[in-house]
Amino acid sequence: MKRRLFLKSAMAGSAVATAIGAGLLAPRAVMANSDAFKAISSKMDAAAASAGKGSFTFKAPKIAENGAVVPMTVDASGMADVSNISILVKENGTPLCCSFNMTGANGEVSTRVKMGKTSAVTALVTAGGATSAVTQEVKVTIGGCGG
Amino acid sequence: MSIKLKPRARNGNIDIKLLIKHPMETGLRKSKGKLVPANHITDMTVAVNGTTVMKADIGSAVSKDPYFKFSTPGNKGDEVTVSYNDNKGKSGSASKKA
């Protein structure tokens, strides 16, 4: 029994190695988003969950025209001491899209984000040590025309 | 990889629009049956006259050819510098006066 289990896992290991070689399974080195980034993502995710409702403006389309390019704007310029603006897409593999640490720049940022599917999107602002969040659902659809 | 940097002085602020040409591959996309390895910007730094004003952690979910717009206090003639690193160890930077 034990021998079988041992052999099975060993075989599994080599199957994985083969799969990596065949380009079917991406090894760690070529996977996106480092452990460090994922740690920031977890931290921001937790902060968003406990954050109060933000008074800043978060602009994102209700229905994304193209999930690969969704324009978003966070404008917290009315708040004092904005130290961080982060954008989290709940349904993405790693929710954190990007995290901007301001050490002089104003508290506003616009960017374009990739979304795999319909998801709640949260803008998280840290100002004067406190975090607040604004969440909005962005629908992502499949279009009809292409070519 | 090139950077389009457009800093514009306006009322004591510099409005900065920038676009970094970069594929921003997530590592999940297949091309011709094979997974395209992750290839994306991981961090970006913006400085004005040598002083860092913003440091960003960037994930693979930012769209291809990342576009950013933000602003920072400053005046015409100030030099804005943007630099970035990607997960493959490549980097790029650009400077322009507002």
Add this chain to the structure above:
Amino acid sequence: MKKLTTLFLGLSVAVGFTNANIDPQADQDAFINYFKKANPNVALEDYSVGAYALDEINRGQFEDILSGITPYEDAVEKGGEEFADLGLGKCAALADPAAARVKHPYFDEVQGKVITLEMTIAKCYNEVTGKKIAKNKGRIARLSAWISDQAAGEKINVKVESDAAKAAYQKGKATFYAKRGEFNLSCADCHVYNHGKKARADVLSPALGHTTHLPMYRAKWGGLGTLHRRYGGCMKNMRAKPYKSHGEEFANLEFYQARMNNGFEITADRYRK
């Protein structure tokens, strides 16, 4: 019934079918009136932004993209560099890029066919380099976009004057209204009679204004592409065998469509879904 039809056609040929009944201006007036009636609150020049004129949610994203650095800005600049590096200005037809954009598509009386801007670029490229350029995307689209940018703000002014030109125009119009493919759909079915409605998640763009922003950048392509590229893609979507790019059918179709947009301004805002 069939005998009657054959007799009628025979008579037409015998009488010597003239193009006296082909009136592009009347066609355009009717075309514009149709869309004005369908959308009383849409200003005429707004048709230049296509489906976005009828779709507020996506219009916001469109304007967002335009107000930033567009995804095609770099490609268009590159087109300008390539134009200069290749010396395409040496060709008489492209010596004045802005004028070239305004002139095309036009009916060439000597060659007896409609010539589009991309066809002229391809010809010039071949003369200058001896090589053939890919017809729908990449370099040709960059060159066409840069050339078109030079004419931004100028008005579309397609001339349909000679009998031969009118015949080509009429063929293009017939193509636009002919049903084809497995779905038995014509261009008009979607882009005239059902414009503004949705095909799955896409708002069908109105045909009026279709040629103001060529070549276009499509987010779906992640790059620039010519009108014939779009035509071919759409025909494939409609399960119809696409005509050839730079071929007679697409050139005539472009001729008809462009004529319907006379008076519209050429724009450098090329972004579409």
